Amino acid sequence: MKPILEIQNVSKRFCIEKQRLPYLTLRERFSDLWRRQNKETFWALKDVSLNVRAGEALGIIGRNGAGKSTLLKILSRITPPTKGKIICRGRIASLLEVGTGFHQELTGRENVYMNASILGMKKAEVNARFDEIVDFSGVARFLDTPLKFYSSGMQLRLAFAVAAHLEPEILIVDEVLAVGDAEFQKKCLQKMANATGSGMTILFVSHNLPSLRAICKTGTLLRDGSIVQTGDIRNVIDAYLSYQRTMQSVVEAVHYFQPFIKIKELRINGVESTCIAVESQDLTISMVVDFSKRTPFELDVHIKKDDHVVVSYANFVKNSPEVFEARQYFIEYTVKLPALRSGKYKLDLYFTEPFVSWFAVLENTIELDVTNLQHHTFLNTPSLKWGSVLATGAVTREFMN
């Protein structure tokens, strides 16, 4: 059987200038006649090809700006592709937003007809399903009240009720589940799961990974306008998550309590990423710190298991804390890790003046992927004593600039 949707080498270009100013003015048009055209262009989608089989529920994942919404807009024919083509073999309904075409002055009943027709239902179809829609929405009592007197929750329920009763061959859904209370969201997810069961093809864009996993069997990962991976939804989500982790800069995750200290650079075992593979007991934490006043400064290191139980703790406190002048330093700590069982651990860093205050913390961000540190199995779970130094460390410090 032919796929219901064949996306062939689709690309979409935007002009950056148009992006900045949402519309043109005549004056610009005339001044452009004299000036050389120097518009920057930006490819929101680059050579995307994808086949979707009938009855498939495809999740589309990607960071903001990866091109997900552009792809959906092209599929729903709101904007044409710059290159490539798409062959559709079924009626498409797109829910890029719930309640499109809702008008505040119209009554609930009128809005149901309006919205359903815009979404592609025929009047006869709306008539046939009207009672169902009203039942699903649960706003039957206010059907003849103008929409402006509805609460936002009621408007949303009415809107989704209409959307849920569309019966196209292909349904395109963009993030609509991000709104509404938990119970209503569950109802919507249920409805979507049923829809796939009845043979509808669904393209679903969401950042909500659990609901993607619940609805979709296959997934596609978009990055910078190109498809990175297509396949089983679980693998795609994993790929997305691990990419997310490597992309996030560690330094940005530091939470500050005091203004006079700034962590400029932070590397663990020479890596700036938040996911660190650990294969030996040595751990180097190197950082560039900017002090804007004379500060006594120390680093505390915690290692936690996934369930937030601290398994190891280290600090470098000597008799008195080291004092740093108001300038930039490169500081390096070397930690001898305790013997740890293979698995994932969290590494938390506390930038402190010991026993006085915290300057900054970095919690729940850095992940240590520990493999087979030692063969001494009896050492696997180190016993924990608060304040005891299970790890030992050495400090080197030098001036920058």
Add this chain to the structure above:
Amino acid sequence: MIKNLEYCIEPSRSRFFDWKELWLYRELFYLFAWRDVKVKYKQTALGIAWVILQPFLSVLVFTLFIGQALKVPSAGLPYPVFVFSGLLFWTLFSSSVNAAGNSMVANAPIINKIYFPRIIIPVSSVLVSCLDFLISFAVFLVVMLIYDVEVTLTEMIIFWPLAITLMFAATLGLSSLMAALTVKYRDFRFIVPFALQIGLFVTPVIYPASIISNEVIRLIASLNPLYGVIMLFRAPFGLPINNMELLISAGSGVCFLFCGLYYFRRTESYFADIA
């Protein structure tokens, strides 16, 4: 489950309207118009009475100030009938063009989220004005009876449908042109109302075309399609028809229709990017 439906989404689509698709979406023409009519008179105390009140008041004001005070000739017709016969068309034309110009921007949230043939939006705003036109037309017939105006019936049967057809051609063309231009250049939000304000005085609505004595100016004035429309409409009342001027007027009306629709069609696929 899959019917024999197969279509293609491609960068460059045909320059002509897909009539089959427009037919599939026919309900939306009516729905958008219906919505606008409904919304237009919500929370107004007089409601639909405004449709009658507006032309009535303008006819009254023009009769008092232009007809009585300025003594503008009305070619043998009672001045109220004379001015009403022009205003009827002018109001439809100006309110359509004005509404259509704003319609694309006003409906931008829908355009950005849902696909449908975009021409539905300006056409629907013309339809809304048509309802007003029908009501005022009925009122005009009543006024004609009250003043007991002499009409040549055969001329009425020939010229009135022609006048209405030409008016629709011009209105539709200019409305879609303004709708498309306003999406791209917001300048037209200022240009359109201003041009329409001037247009009332350039078009022989409140005065007969015969008071323009300069031949050349009359030929230039007849580039305005409404010039021909009003000339045709007033012909059964005994006002003259100038063939040359009518031809120019009709030609410009048809030209507006094709240029407007062509330009709209050419730009419509990019509305969502800039609306």
